[in-house]
Amino acid sequence: xxLFDYTLTDIFFADLLCRVGGVILLDDIRxxxxxxxxxxxxxxxxxxxxxxxxxxxxxxATFVKVAPDSRxxxxxxxxxxxxxxxx
Numbered sequence: 001x002x003l004f005d006y007t008l009t010d011i012f013f014a015d016l017l018c019r020v021g022g023v024i025l026l027d028d029i030r031x032x033x034x035x036x037x038x039x040x041x042x043x044x045x046x047x048x049x050x051x052x053x054x055x056x057x058x059x060x061a062t063f064v065k066v067a068p069d070s071r072x073x074x075x076x077x078x079x080x081x082x083x084x085x086x087x
Contacts, residue, residue, distance in 0.1 A: 001033075002028060002031040002032075002033045002034055003033045004033040004034075004036055004037060006033075007026075007033060007034050007037045008037050008040065011024070011026065011037060011041060015045065015048065015065070015069065018065045019065065020065050020066065020067060020068060021064070021065065021066075022064070022065050023062060023063065023064055023065075024048065024062075024063045024064075024065065025060055025061070025062055025063075026038060026041070026060065026061040026062075026063070027059065027060045028059060028060075029059060029060060029061050030058075030059055035081075036079070036081035038061050039079045039080050039081050040079045040081070041061070041063065042079075043077040043078070043079040044071075044075070044076060044077050044079065045063075045069075046071070047065060047066060047067040047068060047069050047070065047071075048063040048064070048065055048066070049063060049064050049066045050062065050063050051063065051064055
């Protein structure tokens with residue numbers, strides 16, 4: 001599913017399952033429901049580092065888990081969600 005809530009849920013659980021040093025791929029980032037998840041990850045998941053020199057970087061985002069998730073229980077950074085708008 002390329003809906004925002006489905007994609008965000010997938011990323012949430014992928015992060016829980018992924019070990020430090022593991023890789024998470026977010027495909028189809030141009031889709032209206034997936035692009036905002038990329039924005040959310042970039043602003044709210046500081047323990048995931050985006051790798052920019054990858055194949056298909058215009059349609060896929062690659063992240064490496066560089067540390068455990070150590071955010072406080074009330075952590076949240078507002079995100080634009082603008083990447084998902086139709087072009």
